[in-house]
Amino acid sequence: MNILVTGATSGFGEQIARDFVATGHTVYGTGRRADRLAALQDELGERFLPVCFDVADSEATVAALTKIDLSAIDVLVNNAGLALGLEPAHRADSTDWQTMIDVNIKGLVTVTHLLLPHMVAKNSGTIINIGSTAGNHPYFGANVYGASKAFVKQFSNNLRADLLGVRVRVTNIEPGLCGGTEFSNVRFKGDDDKAAAVYEQVAYLTAQDISNAVQWVASLPWHVNINSMELMPTAQTYAGLTVARGI
Template identity: 65%
Template sequence: MNILITGVTSGFGKQIAVDCIKNGFTVIGTGRRQNKLDELKNELGDNFIPLCFDIGDISATKMALQTLPNDILANIDVLINNAGLALGLESADKADISDWQAMINTNTLGLVNITHEILPFMVAKNDGYVINISSTAGNYPYFGANVYGATKAFVTQFSLNLRADLIGKKVRVTNIEPGLCGGTEFSNVRFHGDDDRAGKVYENVEFIRPEDISNMVLWLINQPKHININRLEVMPTAQTFAGLTVVKDL
């Protein structure tokens, strides 16, 4: 089985790649950090094919995929759209526009770019699976999630619309929507390298880990092909839906 995973240099993507290789699959892993991809190649061996490019760049995406052997590119069984990031937690009026643009480029445009390239091959062979990593931030608002939450809402709705478009074809689509997750670079990136601030997010919380998400992905892949899991929303037990805040004039 050939599995294409975006954003494999850390977090969910890295863990999913490691576990897929352990299960005997061939993994094509994308990322923007060549040194991290080289480390993974050394760790995972011949069944790992690294591709270094920015998925937000459609030309770079096309060029990178064209380096794959035709028998692999035309036979990708599973596409896991994992690459994504959050930047900043300021209110919308104080946010950095470059942060907004970076999130849109990766979380939305990047996912669209890679899906548009791979999906026709799946439809042509009438077999395939697209697994998108969204977020509960796409379902429930929280302070400072302005554009990040909006990009993840896009991912969720795009997944549902893919399911609608693919009716009658044997191509499955699942949207995974995790809540608070630790053990990744997510908050370190969000807070622009402020590791102390990032660490406080996870203090005294038994959060979701990359291994948990990877287990879900492997479970999905191993489901019978006549079953489609539309959505998986998952939170740590310590988390629940965002409360509605009312400010009163006193």
């Protein structure tokens, strides 16, 4: 199969790309960091094909992706995304909010819009979106990040509705706390100590766990659609509802 993985320069996307190449598939891997993509190509060989662009820039995204044969893509993994900040909404940075919307929502929509007509035309294909538990459960400081992942969830559901009668599958994978990626380093803008503290003494999910889920979803026969899959480390669970007293 030919797989397009956005955000293949680190974390989940890199592991997903590695695992698809290891099982004999061809991966088009995207990201902004050309050096990372080139290093992966050196390591993985000709079945890893770098496509370098900023997914927040819709013109650049269209220009880069229309250079490849989109009709040949069997699986799209919409993984590129980020959280910025963990402040309550009234103290959050407006630019951070716009960036999360640009990458997590607009970027994912731009890539999907490019790929989907090709999948429908050939009556086959799988779209795997990387959402988050943050799209299902509110938490302190998740404000726009969580809302962007709620968008991914409902967009996935609505694609399923539109694809009635077509052999194109859509899955939303919703990971909880996952370490060993750059997610928290990005969220805390390079404060690596703060990022490391998130994972202290926690048996967190790994990029391999998420890649395993992606590989499984993609390997199922065409008539099986996993609508959504929420994964958490056993050590993570739901917060109760919170009450402020004396206000």
